Amino acid sequence: xxxxxxxxxxxxxxxxxxxxxxxxxxxxxxxxxxxxxxxxxxxxxxxxxxxxxxxxxxxxxxxxxxxxxxxxxxxxxxxxxxxxxxxxxxxxxxxxxxxxxxxxxxxxxxxxxxxxxxxxxxxxxxxxxxxxxxxxxxxxxxxxxxxxxxxxxxxxxxxxxxxxxxxxxxxxxxx
Amino acid sequence: xxxxxxxxxxxxxxxxxxxxxxxxxxxxxxxxxxxxxxxxxxxxxxxxxxxxxxxxxxxxxxxxxxxxxxxxxxxxxxxxxxxxxxxxxxxxxxxxxxxxxxxxxxxxxxxxxxxxxxxxxxxxxxxxxxxxxxxxxxxxxxxxxxxxxxxxxxxxxxxxxxxxxxxxxxxxxxxxxxxxxxxxxxxxxxxxxxxxxxxxxxxxxxxxx
Numbered sequence: 001x002x003x004x005x006x007x008x009x010x011x012x013x014x015x016x017x018x019x020x021x022x023x024x025x026x027x028x029x030x031x032x033x034x035x036x037x038x039x040x041x042x043x044x045x046x047x048x049x050x051x052x053x054x055x056x057x058x059x060x061x062x063x064x065x066x067x068x069x070x071x072x073x074x075x076x077x078x079x080x081x082x083x084x085x086x087x088x089x090x091x092x093x094x095x096x097x098x099x100x101x102x103x104x105x106x107x108x109x110x111x112x113x114x115x116x117x118x119x120x121x122x123x124x125x126x127x128x129x130x131x132x133x134x135x136x137x138x139x140x141x142x143x144x145x146x147x148x149x150x151x152x153x154x155x156x157x158x159x160x161x162x163x164x165x166x167x168x169x170x171x172x173x174x175x
Numbered sequence: 176x177x178x179x180x181x182x183x184x185x186x187x188x189x190x191x192x193x194x195x196x197x198x199x200x201x202x203x204x205x206x207x208x209x210x211x212x213x214x215x216x217x218x219x220x221x222x223x224x225x226x227x228x229x230x231x232x233x234x235x236x237x238x239x240x241x242x243x244x245x246x247x248x249x250x251x252x253x254x255x256x257x258x259x260x261x262x263x264x265x266x267x268x269x270x271x272x273x274x275x276x277x278x279x280x281x282x283x284x285x286x287x288x289x290x291x292x293x294x295x296x297x298x299x300x301x302x303x304x305x306x307x308x309x310x311x312x313x314x315x316x317x318x319x320x321x322x323x324x325x326x327x328x329x330x331x332x333x334x335x336x337x338x339x340x341x342x343x344x345x346x347x348x349x350x351x352x353x354x355x356x357x358x359x360x361x362x363x364x365x366x367x368x369x370x371x372x373x374x375x376x377x378x379x380x381x382x383x384x
Contacts, residue, residue: 031275034319101288126292133317135275135289 033133033141033152040067040147041131045122048111049104055096055122060143064173066095066166067141068118069129071102072110074137080156081114087162088117093170097121100129100137142166144173249286256298265298268310272297273324281324 035041040060047054060067068084070077088095097118099107104123111121122128132141133152142151151169153161250269256262269283276287282294293314300310314322326332366374 031321032319034316126288127296130289130292130296130317133319135318 027155030154031135033149035133035141035149036152038149040141040143040149041128043122043128043131045098045124045128048099048108048121048123050108051121053120055098055120057147059096059120061145061147062094063145064093064170065119065143066093067098067132067143068095069098069100069132069134069137069139069141071100071137072106073102074100076156077138078114080138081117083157083159083162084117085115086159092167094119098128098132098134099123100134101126140166142169142173248283249290250283250294251291254291254294254298256302258302261298261301264307265294265301268297268301268307269294271311271324272314273322275318275322 040057042057044056045054066087068080070080084095087093095117097120099121102123107121107123111118132139136154138156140153140157141149144150150173151166153166157166248266250266256265266283270281272282272293274280274282274285274287274290274293276289277285280290282290282297297310297314300313301307305313311323320326320329320332326335328336
């Protein structure tokens with residue numbers, strides 16, 4: 001009994017070290033979404049200038065889709081845009097865009113310069129972003145055919161994120 | 176590589192110099208039939224009084240600054256509701272909501288644009304007739320428990336809330352055990368008759384010469 005007590009500090013250290021080891025490499029900045037498995041919020045966003053269709057909740061109920069929150073002022077979005085454009089070209093899953101707190105004309109120029117991976121784009125002044133629980137750009141949601149949010153990715157998507165996480169999820173929710 | 180240390184650049188004149196400098200315009204003009212040593216003494220006294228006066232003023236203004244200064248809020252004038260009662264409720268809610276951009280600031284304290292949006296949203300909802308709880312519940316439904324600066328007591332936070340109390344209890348148990356053992360050790364059992372006899376014998380023994 002007495003002898004066992006001497007091992008206690010080692011045990012405590014081991015537990016703490018194991019905790020730190022497990023936490024190593026996980027992104028502690030990304031917050032879990034409160035909207036997972038909830039119905040996507042009701043919204044109707046106006047289009048970018050010069051376009052005739054914005055984005056509404058009804059658009060998301062036609063099948064599994066991605067909703068990408070972006071902005072022309074967001075630097076990581078520029079990097080992510082290439083990956084999104086490649087995904088859109090594969091026609092695997094439609095991508096809807098929410099242009100977050102942006103100037104319409106700037107966003108238009110941005111799209112014209114980099115290409116348009118979005119099936120539809122809605123311009124948001126920040127109100128709809130709150131509805132979606134957005135706290136930064138870019139953020140990407142996976143919405144299933146019934147209009148329920150199933151997954152949220154915080155930060156720019158990489159090709160690995162799409163191949164390893166998003167596409168398997170798309171396949172799962174298409175069933 | 177041994178350079179002589181440069182003399183410390185002192186921006187202020189030495190103490191005596193400063194006092195003398197302060198005295199100059201105040202000192203009574205010399206050559207009026209007064210004892211020059213007395214003049215000097217008077218001058219020094221005046222300067223000292225002036226100096227303490229300045230210190231007092233400085234202290235007073237610092238004190239005033241402390242009393243008057245209020246916690247800095249990021250709430251912009253154009254956000255403030257005309258109804259002071261509603262605004263007060265909005266402030267109470269804003270204090271409890273975390274700004275998710277800066278994480279460790281409340282929505283009221285943060286300059287982030289998301290914080291601004293949330294402040295506006297809180298005010299819109301209050302103006303529309305929502306109760307405080309409804310407003311908080313709405314924001315929580317969008318951003319999760321993390322948006323609350325005061326975490327609620329629930330299944331996944333019991334360790335957070337109960338932890339300190341649990342550590343205190345374990346500590347008290349440990350201290351209690353220690354004290355009980357200490358007491359047992361100090362109160363030794365009385366000697367048996369055999370031990371008494373042995374002790375008497377030892378005490379009677381003469382130390383070897």
